[in-house]
Amino acid sequence: MVTGRPARLALIVFSLVILLFTALLSLPAASSSGESAPLHDAFFTAVSAVCVTGLTVVSTATYWSTFGQVLILIAIQVGGLGILTLASLLALAVNKRLGVRGKLMAQEGMNTGRLGEVGHLLRIVFSTAVVIELALALVMAPRFMILGESPGQAIWHAVFYSISAFNNAGFTPHSDGLVPYEEDLWILVPLMLGVFIGSLGFPVIMVLLQTRARVSKWNLHTKLTVLVSSILLVAGAVIWGAFEWFNSRTIGDLSLGDKIIHSIFASVMTRSGGFNLVSMTDLDSSTLLITDMLMFAGGGSASTAGGIKVTTIAVLFLAVVAEARGDADVRAFGRTIPQGAMRVAISVTILGATLVAVATSAILVITEESLEPVLFEVISAFATVGLSTGLSEALPPSGKYVLSMLMFAGRVGTITLAAALAVRHRNTLYHYPEERPIIG
Numbered sequence: 001m002v003t004g005r006p007a008r009l010a011l012i013v014f015s016l017v018i019l020l021f022t023a024l025l026s027l028p029a030a031s032s033s034g035e036s037a038p039l040h041d042a043f044f045t046a047v048s049a050v051c052v053t054g055l056t057v058v059s060t061a062t063y064w065s066t067f068g069q070v071l072i073l074i075a076i077q078v079g080g081l082g083i084l085t086l087a088s089l090l091a092l093a094v095n096k097r098l099g100v101r102g103k104l105m106a107q108e109g110m111n112t113g114r115l116g117e118v119g120h121l122l123r124i125v126f127s128t129a130v131v132i133e134l135a136l137a138l139v140m141a142p143r144f145m146i147l148g149e150s151p152g153q154a155i156w157h158a159v160f161y162s163i164s165a166f167n168n169a170g171f172t173p174h175s176d177g178l179v180p181y182e183e184d185l186w187i188l189v190p191l192m193l194g195v196f197i198g199s200l201g202f203p204v205i206m207v208l209l210q211t212r213a214r215v216s217k218w219n220l221h222t223k224l225t226v227l228v229s230s231i232l233l234v235a236g237a238v239i240w241g242a243f244e245w246f247n248s249r250t251i252g253d254l255s256l257g258d259k260i261i262h263s264i265f266a267s268v269m270t271r272s273g274g275f276n277l278v279s280m281t282d283l284d285s286s287t288l289l290i291t292d293m294l295m296f297a298g299g300g301s302a303s304t305a306g307g308i309k310v311t312t313i314a315v316l317f318l319a320v321v322a323e324a325r326g327d328a329d330v331r332a333f334g335r336t337i338p339q340g341a342m343r344v345a346i347s348v349t350i351l352g353a354t355l356v357a358v359a360t361s362a363i364l365v366i367t368e369e370s371l372e373p374v375l376f377e378v379i380s381a382f383a384t385v386g387l388s389t390g391l392s393e394a395l396p397p398s399g400k401y402v403l404s405m406l407m408f409a410g411r412v413g414t415i416t417l418a419a420a421l422a423v424r425h426r427n428t429l430y431h432y433p434e435e436r437p438i439i440g
Helices: 004-025 039-050 066-081 083-095 100-110 115-146 151-166 185-200 202-211 220-244 256-273 285-297 310-325 339-367 371-382 397-412 414-421
Strands: 330-332 335-337
Touching (some): 004 397, 039 066, 039 397, 185 202, 220 256, 220 285, 220 330, 310 330, 310 339, 371 397
């Protein structure tokens, strides 16, 4: 019951915040036309912002007013840090300390192993996020001014991009997105760094700050997160670049250096960033499939990224290796991974795949579209990535609500969602005799 209550609270608080921003975005002042946005568009945008996804059904730059864009940016920041984290930070500021209940709430929201870590972690979450976002904005603002924007516009766009990047949201304040900057490393590099750092997760960032990058002092979670994230980054860039190398609709006609930049940028963004330099509709089918896989993998646990998380992939891979070797234990970096962690990894993967399958089937029925764009859009929503083939904008209201629910489930997390909906926690007082079924 203890772990279920914070999980249910997470669902309730996230739901209330989404409803609040839906109401605010429905105000006439939030749209550039001065008319109230349709409920399904306001709701979809609120969910996408709070769940730091980046999928849009209307142009962020042209449809929403300055007030509406500020609301979206606030929603991104609130969703990225996590509602429970913000609530715990406020409690810490007011009471100067966290009680056991507050620590349990923060532990659930931030996926921290020991209660003693929570207070210290909470103290650095907000300051770390602000420092990183400020640094990114300070780097990009001068470049926007050099490119012809007024100081006010340059600062606004730099702040918007920095918050959107670090929180892995993918919202852009320009009507044409990042296409004008596809060869500008002054803009692209800070965005990639912001997305990658945000995707590692605050527990990892805290360890990196404490140990000053001394690998020998990293815990298992940090080692697995950094290792798998790096592998996916390099492998994703190589495969994406190889598949699109001669595609004239994307990078086929670019120089060698620009092809490499596009490949690295795409690899970083497909795992949750959501920014894009080329249209997803111009990608080859093989590239779309690889993108689906990278999106489903996602980033680190307790991070601003979505997906099933890289540690889940690591645990499943290590379990396969252990089984192939005939080892009784699943081991990594001199540590044994408990059976409970493997059951959670399996549960997350199966529940995630089930949600994607159900949502894909529902949208196929609603729209009668082909499988490829629907599956891409659904995985992008579940993994809170935000890359789109343009399907979200073309969906009827019922389809937009399906994607909204999927973004919500993907952000809150499949395990948290299951725990929150559970009626009670069962303690088994007996065990049946073991009998092994035939598998495979």
